[in-house]
Amino acid sequence: MQSLLSANDLHVSYGAVEAVRGVSFDIRQGEIVAFLGANGAGKSSIMNAITGLVPTASGQVMFEGRDITGAAPETLAPSGLTLSPEGRRVFGTLSVADNLRMGAFALNDKDAVEAAYARVYELFPILLERKDQYAGTLSGGQQQMLAVGRALMSNPRVLLLDEPSLGLAPLIVDQIFDLILKLRDQDVTLLVVEQNVAKTLQVADRAYVLVNGEVVEQGKPAELSASGTMQDAYLGAN
Structure with missing residues (x-):
């Protein structure tokens, strides 16, 4: 199946600091895909680069077969790509x-x-x-x-959710993740950045694990749950 949203060799820098280092991913219609990793892993920077909120140093972002790299943020919502930002x-x-x-x-x-x-x-x-x-x-x-x-x-055809459960009570967190599944049932494709790994792996079809701006592993939840790489991605940052 053709990718609905994808990136190839994406780089994002803030001055001399390279926050995203050659990240590639693809998301197909109807999927829930997650970016997982400790704070500072580059997850939100990827989301912001996709939606044009920060410039890309190099690489390419494709949406529905069109190159949207560096597109103005206000042009993306009319085309079916929307971000719900961290911090509400x-x-x-x-x-x-x-x-x-x-x-x-x-x-x-x-x-x-x-x-x-x-x-x-x-x-x-x-x-x-x-x-x-x-x-x-x-x-x-x-x-x-x-x-x-x-x-x-x-x-939107694709909804980007950046830390949707951050700072919320457990009951509300459950409601947010129930909503993610409900939206998928309504034919919305979702890219989720989330610190709540356990909950995210319960709803995601696939996930990418990031460390220091790079994808170190990707796969289905069961594969990642059994992997020491994902544990190292979090424990190694503490």
């Missing part, structure tokens, strides 16, 4: 509904916007209850739901 980054002084509308900027059809609202509110009923509330007054878990909901408003 909701607009605290805007209402829940207005935050969601910010994610629908690529939709010009009023009916499409209303359908997107309906989908998000079905996935997250609490957001419907709080739709007129300022986003800054929501709990951490509710803000994460809002961040994911905002990313879904553009009806």
Whole structure:
């Protein structure tokens, strides 16, 4: 099956520091693929490079057979590629509904916007209850739901989730991972960066393990769980 999203020999640098060193990956339609690794392994830098938030030093990113390397971030959501960033980054002084509308900027059809609202509110009923509330007054878990909901408003084919469970209570973490499976069932392809390795391996179809900006292993969850390489990737960073 042809890759929906892929990268070849991707390099990302911050000044003299090379954060991503020749990473290659591919994601096929309908998959949940995870990037795993300790803090500083380069996971978020890859996500930001894919979406044009940081420049690539070299390498290539392909989406649906098109070269999107270095594309402006605002051009990617209309084409079906959306990022839900680490740290939620909701607009605290805007209402829940207005935050969601910010994610629908690529939709010009009023009916499409209303359908997107309906989908998000079905996935997250609490957001419907709080739709007129300022986003800054929501709990951490509710803000994460809002961040994911905002990313879904553009009806992406591929959704990039950067640390979706970070700082959340265990019950909310369970809900977030249930959501990931539900989105896959709705034909959304997902790339997930996550520190919660156990939960991630329960939902991912495949994963890439990164150390110091390089892929050191890749495979299915069962293969990685039995591998000492993944354990070393975390323990070696402590």
